[in-house]
Amino acid sequence: MTERVGIYPGTFDPITLGHADIIRRGAKLVDRLIIGVTTNPSKNPMFSTSERLAKVEREVAAMDLDNVEVVGFNALLVKFAQKAGANVILRGLRAVADFEYEYQMAGMNQQLDENIETVFLMADVSLQPIASKLVKEIALFGGDIAPFVSAQVREDVVARVEEIGRMGDY
């Protein structure tokens, strides 16, 4: 049997407990899981590529998984997958909101390379609503993000928010 290699791509700005749950579930399904952290600067992330990569690496190390590696990439996903020898693209699915975009992307990637399957996973019910974008918004407005990210990521986000300045308090 050929080795099953999965790619889990994302921005991870920052990595949340939702991402970590998908990583844990995904790692069980494949022989090797490559987490692809996009280095595409057009998304105007709160954390630089190296900061996002370092956080994902730190979280993965804490999860004690021996078949997961973390790499940065800035390429068409299918090309990145081909180069890495991957046959599975792993995506997390949250509510209906994710579906349309994910459906389109999976469909188009299928046409680009029919040998690569997209597999969707759902996080634990309690972690499903978590989105990096909202974590950043909550932190920017001084809310507590403890239920959504690890203690270390929380510290990093709070520190970054202090640097860039909190939003209004009324």
Ligand code: ADP
């Ligand atoms: P993107 O820039 O595509 O939004 P993200 O870093 O936000 O990338 O997410 C990467 C992947 O993780 C996506 O497939 C996204 O749907 C999934 N994901 C993020 N948060 C969750 C969550 N709470 N539950 C399930 N999947 C999630």
